Structure formats: C-alpha cells, structure tokens
Amino acid sequence: AIRMTQSPSSLSTSTGDRVTITCRASQDISSYLAWYQQKPGKAPKLLIYAASTLQSGVPSRFSASGSGTDFTLTISCLQSEDFATYYCQQYYSYPLTFGQGTRLDIK
Amino acid sequence: QVQLVESGGGVVQPGGSLRLSCAASGFIFNNYGMYWVRQAPGKGLEWVAFIRYDGGNEYYADSVKGRFTISRDNSNNTLYLQMNSLRAEDTAMYYCAKDFEAVASFDYWGQGTLVTVSS
Numbered sequence: 001a002i003r004m005t006q007s008p009s010s011l012s013t014s015t016g017d018r019v020t021i022t023c024r025a026s027q028d029i030s031s032y033l034a035w036y037q038q039k040p041g042k043a044p045k046l047l048i049y050a051a052s053t054l055q056s057g058v059p060s061r062f063s064a065s066g067s068g069t070d071f072t073l074t075i076s077c078l079q080s081e082d083f084a085t086y087y088c089q090q091y092y093s094y095p096l097t098f099g100q101g102t103r104l105d106i107k
Numbered sequence: 108q109v110q111l112v113e114s115g116g117g118v119v120q121p122g123g124s125l126r127l128s129c130a131a132s133g134f135i136f137n138n139y140g141m142y143w144v145r146q147a148p149g150k151g152l153e154w155v156a157f158i159r160y161d162g163g164n165e166y167y168a169d170s171v172k173g174r175f176t177i178s179r180d181n182s183n184n185t186l187y188l189q190m191n192s193l194r195a196e197d198t199a200m201y202y203c204a205k206d207f208e209a210v211a212s213f214d215y216w217g218q219g220t221l222v223t224v225s226s
Contacts, residue, residue, distance in 0.1 A: 091211035
C-alpha cells in the first residue's frame with residue numbers, strides 16, 4: 001500500500017496567516033492526489049483534486065501543488081472557518097490511502 | 108441536491124454482524140461508483156470498500172477483506188455494507204461517499220453512522 005505522510009500533524013495559527021501543509025507519498029503517484037477539510041463532527045469536504053485543481057465552490061485562498069511524491073496545500077489568508085483538520089488522499093492505486101491529518105488550531 | 112443518508116449503525120458484540128445502508132438521492136446513482144470510508148474515534152480517515160457503478164467490481168481494504176461485503180441496489184438507489192465477524196477495531200463512524208468523476212476521490216459524503224463493537 002502507498003503510505004501518505006503529512007506534516008505537520010498540528011499547527012497553531014492565527015487568522016490572516018499563510019499556512020502550508022505538506023503531504024509525501026511513499027512512491028510516485030503522479031498527480032492522483034486529493035485534499036479534504038474536516039470540521040469536528042462533520043463529514044470531510046473535497047477541496048482539491050488532481051493535486052492542484054480547486055473543487056467547485058472552494059474559496060480561492062486555497063491552492064495546492066505538487067506531483068510525483070511531494071505535494072503542498074496552501075491557505076493564503078486564514079479565515080476563522082478554516083480551522084479544521086486537513087487530509088491528503090492518493091487515488092493512484094488501491095488500497096486508497098489517506099495521510100494522518102493536519103489539525104489547524106487557533107493560536 | 109446530492110444527499111447520502113447512512114443508517115444501520117449501533118452497538119454489536121465482538122464476532123457479531125451488522126448491515127449498513129446508504130440511501131442516495133439527487134444524482135443518477137447507477138452512473139457512479141460508491142465507497143465506504145470509516146473513522147475511528149479521534150483518529151484519521153480509512154478507506155474501507157469500493158463498488159463500481161454497475162456492481163461489477165469491488166475492492167476492499169486488507170483490514171476488512173473476507174469479513175465485509177459491499178453491494179448496491181441500483182433500482183432503489185441504495186448502497187450497503189455487510190459487516191461480519193466484527194472486532195473492537197472496527198469501531199468507527201462509517202461514511203458512504205460518492206465517486207468524483209471516476210477518479211476515486213469523494214465529492215459527496217453522508218453524515219455517517221456510528222458502529223461500536225463492544226461486549
């Protein structure tokens with residue numbers, strides 16, 4: 001199985017900050033990567049697919065890049081509603097696998 | 108609008124069985140692959156199973172292979188997960204999710220149904 005490793009596991013940040021989360025795959029997954037946001041008690045929400053394509057309705061302060069094994073998710077100017085946990089997911093091959101998550105906390 | 112509504116969760120003893128259902132609406136169900144994804148309390152997301160749009164292909168996580176069976180009823184727009192030989196480590200919120208444009212990511216999720224395996 002392809003292992004997905006996110007860093008950091010948690011981050012204390014403030015509204016207005018620029019935040020970058022990284023995701024590393026244990027093997028080349030081309031651009032077969034998605035990012036999700038999950039708030040407590042809620043189902044995850046698809047933010048990004050194909051490594052860098054913003055899902056419809058997702059604010060433009062979210063952006064992502066990468067290919068192969070190294071990927072990043074950037075939030076350019078954190079809003080209060082962005083404090084959540086973020087997961088990457090590879091869909092290059094089965095079994096589909098997620099990173100362990102990155103939790104954004106209010107500093 | 109797309110809606111996915113899970114049901115069937117509950118408390119079950121180790122070794123027991125449970126069948127989860129996911130009622131889908133707001134999209135052409137038989138055009139899309141469907142998934143089950145779970146999340147243990149306080150933990151991350153784990154993909155569980157996939158079924159092709161026509162039921163013709165299935166994949167499972169190693170952790171559930173041979174114990175869980177995914178199926179679908181396209182005439183009733185319903186997805187199922189039959190869970191047998193349940194273990195404590197199967198305790199989780201179980202989400203059904205819709206395939207996003209056949210790229211094995213998930214664009215719509217249900218609200219989840221909680222399965223607790225405990226004696």
